[in-house]
Amino acid sequence: MVPTFDKYCSLTCFLFLYLSSVFLQAQDKKNISDIEKVYLHTDRSTYFIGEDLWYKAYNVRASNNLLFDNSNILYVELISADSKIIARNKTNLEMGLGYGDFQLKDSLGVKPGTYQLRAYTNWNRNFGEDFVFKKNIEIIDVFELHDKLKTLQKTPLETKIAKKEATISNTFRVDFFPEGGSLIENVASIVGFKAIDNNGKPIDCKGEIYDSDNELVTAFESVHDGMGKLQMLPMEGKKYYAKIKASTGDELRQDLPNVLKQGYLLSFRTIKGRNIVSINTNQATLQLNPNPLLTVVCKAKGISYLETTQTFSETTLSFELPKDKTPDGISQITLFDNNNKPQSERLIFIEKEQDLDIQLLTDKPSYQPNEKAIVSVSSKSKTGAAKSASFSLSVTDMNGQVEEKDFNSNICSYFLMESDIRGKVYHPGYYFDKTNPKRLEHLDNLLLTQGWRDFLWKTIPKSDVKVSYKTEKGITISGRVKQVFADKPLINNNITLALMSKKNRNIFSTVTDSIGRFQFENLMFSGKTNMYLNTRDEKGKFRGEIVLDSIELAPMAVLLKKEWVDLVGTTNSLADNVLKKFTAFGVKPENVLKEVLIKSKNKFVRPVFYGVVDYSYIADKNTKTLATIYDVLDKVPGVLVVDRAVSVLGARAMGVRDETPQGEPIPDKRPLILIDGSPMIDPSQLAWILPTEVEKIDVIQSSIVKDLFILEKESDGSVISIFTNGNIKKPPRTNLQSIKQEIEGFYTVRIFYSPDPEKPDVELDKKAAVRNTIYWNPYVHPDKTSNATLNYYNTKVETKVKVALEGITGNGIPVVRNVYYDIKK
Numbered sequence: 001m002v003p004t005f006d007k008y009c010s011l012t013c014f015l016f017l018y019l020s021s022v023f024l025q026a027q028d029k030k031n032i033s034d035i036e037k038v039y040l041h042t043d044r045s046t047y048f049i050g051e052d053l054w055y056k057a058y059n060v061r062a063s064n065n066l067l068f069d070n071s072n073i074l075y076v077e078l079i080s081a082d083s084k085i086i087a088r089n090k091t092n093l094e095m096g097l098g099y100g101d102f103q104l105k106d107s108l109g110v111k112p113g114t115y116q117l118r119a120y121t122n123w124n125r126n127f128g129e130d131f132v133f134k135k136n137i138e139i140i141d142v143f144e145l146h147d148k149l150k151t152l153q154k155t156p157l158e159t160k161i162a163k164k165e166a167t168i169s170n171t172f173r174v175d176f177f178p179e180g181g182s183l184i185e186n187v188a189s190i191v192g193f194k195a196i197d198n199n200g201k202p203i204d205c206k207g208e209i210y211d212s213d214n215e216l217v218t219a220f221e222s223v224h225d226g227m228g229k230l231q232m233l234p235m236e237g238k239k240y241y242a243k244i245k246a247s248t249g250d251e252l253r254q255d256l257p258n259v260l261k262q263g264y265l266l267s268f269r270t271i272k273g274r275n276i277v278s279i280n281t282n283q284a285t286l287q288l289n290p291n292p293l294l295t296v297v298c299k300a301k302g303i304s305y306l307e308t309t310q311t312f313s314e315t316t317l318s319f320e321l322p323k324d325k326t327p328d329g330i331s332q333i334t335l336f337d338n339n340n341k342p343q344s345e346r347l348i349f350i351e352k353e354q355d356l357d358i359q360l361l362t363d364k365p366s367y368q369p370n371e372k373a374i375v376s377v378s379s380k381s382k383t384g385a386a387k388s389a390s391f392s393l394s395v396t397d398m399n400g401q402v403e404e405k406d407f408n409s410n411i412c413s414y415f416l417m418e419s420d421i422r423g424k425v426y427h428p429g430y431y432f433d434k435t436n437p438k439r440l441e442h443l444d445n446l447l448l449t450q451g452w453r454d455f456l457w458k459t460i461p462k463s464d465v466k467v468s469y470k471t472e473k474g475i476t477i478s479g480r481v482k483q484v485f486a487d488k489p490l491i492n493n494n495i496t497l498a499l500m501s502k503k504n505r506n507i508f509s510t511v512t513d514s515i516g517r518f519q520f521e522n523l524m525f526s527g528k529t530n531m532y533l534n535t536r537d538e539k540g541k542f543r544g545e546i547v548l549d550s551i552e553l554a555p556m557a558v559l560l561k562k563e564w565v566d567l568v569g570t571t572n573s574l575a576d577n578v579l580k581k582f583t584a585f586g587v588k589p590e591n592v593l594k595e596v597l598i599k600s601k602n603k604f605v606r607p608v609f610y611g612v613v614d615y616s617y618i619a620d621k622n623t624k625t626l627a628t629i630y631d632v633l634d635k636v637p638g639v640l641v642v643d644r645a646v647s648v649l650g651a652r653a654m655g656v657r658d659e660t661p662q663g664e665p666i667p668d669k670r671p672l673i674l675i676d677g678s679p680m681i682d683p684s685q686l687a688w689i690l691p692t693e694v695e696k697i698d699v700i701q702s703s704i705v706k707d708l709f710i711l712e713k714e715s716d717g718s719v720i721s722i723f724t725n726g727n728i729k730k731p732p733r734t735n736l737q738s739i740k741q742e743i744e745g746f747y748t749v750r751i752f753y754s755p756d757p758e759k760p761d762v763e764l765d766k767k768a769a770v771r772n773t774i775y776w777n778p779y780v781h782p783d784k785t786s787n788a789t790l791n792y793y794n795t796k797v798e799t800k801v802k803v804a805l806e807g808i809t810g811n812g813i814p815v816v817r818n819v820y821y822d823i824k825k
Contacts, residue, residue, distance in 0.1 A: 178191050300330065326352075366823070800822055
């Protein structure tokens, strides 16, 4: 009979007490790099083409899950099944929080399939793929799937069965993982096991363990997602194998790992609320190495929190992990010999009672269609004191899903478990469902199996490792200035940067350093923005050539592992329910037109930083008959052309005398001429423009543009802006001292539209007719009284609704709360 832990626990009581006191004093004060971890809460995990995907970003310090005000740029990417980044947002992080969205349109190249949502900061890249957030989402074309289902329904039953059998291989795999890493002769052991099918998905199984004499040792059966554990006592000179039968009926024989003659094992048990760690060995080991000096190190997220060295003289030594010293989440316990060589390792999960009471309540248990719902959120301690926290809230139509199987990834499972284990964890939310009394036992099975060799923090970079990627506090525009036709840097050249958009006008200046470089850091601007760069020497003369660095950070390599997706079951149920809503609102598959992409010539886009346009000239058929650009300018109201000298009548620069007493322009000053938004540096640029290439000319008598471009000669404050049709034959680049470019700033966040029957908007309400996401709010912050109240109107459809709250408290505790209600008449 295999000895149990309880039988030898009392024999080690003295050692247990003594070692506990040593552990209480053994605090490792070392720290690791300020590593970031990112989590995205999305409104759903399954979407339909044409819908919006909404997300809230939480960026925390990996060592303690506290919101981390480090990086201010988060790159969020949508990656297709063929490993292409089809959309990318630069999300602005403030105090570790940010939010955004993606429009899942055909025009983006969105097709049905499994996509990956990926998020990382530039600083994240120093620590590799394991610190990049990844989440799979399913995108469905409801009409296409509907057609496939109709075809399937018409298929004879025998054909369906044959196809199903053809897609299911009769192979499966079971791996065995001894607790602590090895099986040792005469040492009682726990062995974890994990069964998966040929697609890598969990599969239930049961079986028996036999020794090399074909004697039955023990039986076992999986308890959750193909995982479980068994207990055995390996005997001297024996080998072991398993006979296993899967739930599909397939059978397998599998050898267990070889049994070692000597060694040490770590084991972990929770006994009456006490976390007990044991070191176990056999007499053969003690005879070979009497009184060994062994060191036990306990770490969480790469940081040692308990450490002790003890002389080992018995076959078993046990001690308690003090609760006040053990952090929440996964801990790694490692046993080292006197040569600092690891002998055994165990991953454990610690869940501590938190002084936290988070409430998510709806004002009713059920609602009428279109009825107003009021949701209350409170964040308090158990004594009623306010607790600071940031949450995001999604309200979604379940579309036929069963809440009992709603075990997707969430902020708790990710920060406390998933992000610390490599590889896919199936149904991660299951292990954090507090209504399930078996969840921690089953989580221990997960750590015995998948966590056995895939623990993330085994290879964490040290704090003294040289980093390659800097923390980004804002957008950087940088480059260098060199001599024209040579690579010699120009130092102390003045650089002027202008960033112009519909909402912002910003001007910055700097000078080049000793190697000719310049840099504008920590810039904060959103959306498409016109960037203008100019350089001049210390005397104000245009000199040199600007060589601009890439403004957009190159994305990380895409390492997307394709997964087998079963389109039968949940996906079909979702699609069927959504299709019914389309039909109910008068939208039928045969009436939906495919998106048509119309290509046309680019029209001119007027820069928005002019000020008021005084005169405009639109090219017509008569324009094409003119000989030169100067003939065209002579036709423009407000423009005077004398011997190819161009000026603007009534030009008025602020505080500058711009006319003679007779009203003639002062010849030493001139207008700023823009060609398709870029300033003309050399007069020959104007001569290159043909009348047939002109589309529009704007004239501005007074503009702030004179402040944006530092010119060799002072502007009189006026602007002549020439727009061409894009067919201009460009001369060799002569304005090397100037760059005009449209760049992308932070993603401009959209606001989730929630219909209000009391304030109808016909156009927006029509677009929101099929509401799979009923309500989304990325910033739910309880007030000083610890409360927050939100309201929205329910959908027209009778259905079950999920209200999901996710977030994190001010002291780094991830929170998930779900409530469900019905909409029914």
